[in-house]
Amino acid sequence: MTSPSPYKSTGGLQRIVRAFRYSMQGLGAAWRHEAAFRQEAVLAAILIPLGLWWGHTPLERLLLTGMIVGVLIIELLNSAIEALADAISTDHHPLLGRAKDIGSAAVLLMLLLTAATWACVLIPRWVST
Template identity: 80%
Template sequence: MTQPSPYKSTGGLLRIARAFVYSLQGLGAAWRHEAAFRQETALAVILIPLGLWLGNDALERLLLAGALVLVLVMELINSAIEALADAISTDHHPLLGRAKDIGSAAVLLMMLLTGATWIAVLAPRWWPS
């Protein structure tokens, strides 16, 4: 039988509180060290309220705002991959480069999906079929 990791917590309310603190630390680190996260956050701060205002119902509001939140989530994951790759080595390595490129591609796809979502929700109002 394998031993549990000494780095994993056992659970309970203290674990939830610590996880919340670690999450805030992660957001802070992304804000301090990742220009793309700051740019996307600035855009989300503008567009999320706009999406909440433009949405006709709860589903449209969720689609417009949620897609923007998912861009930020994807950027956080991409930044974590990049930080881990850089911690392993800053020398060029094809697998580390591939990992970074794949993370970047995930952000791009989420941005394209977000744009398509906004178009699908809002375009029929200006160009009815």
């Protein structure tokens, strides 16, 4: 039988405080080291207020803003994959390259879904029938 990992926390309020601190460190690292995350975060700072303003119902506001937050989430995951791959090796390796490409594809799909969602919510208002 294996013993529990010494790196795994046991719980409680202290775990929540540490988890929040680690999350803030992760956001800071993404901001400092990932140009794509910075670009998307700046766009989010513009688009989230617009989504809250342009959404007529709570559901529309959730869709418009939630999709933008989704882009940031997928970008964070993609950046984590890329950082891990680079930590393993910066030499070309087909599996590491595949992992990076798949992460990039996830960001692309999320961006396309976000654009489609915004279009479905907003275009009917601006196009007269």
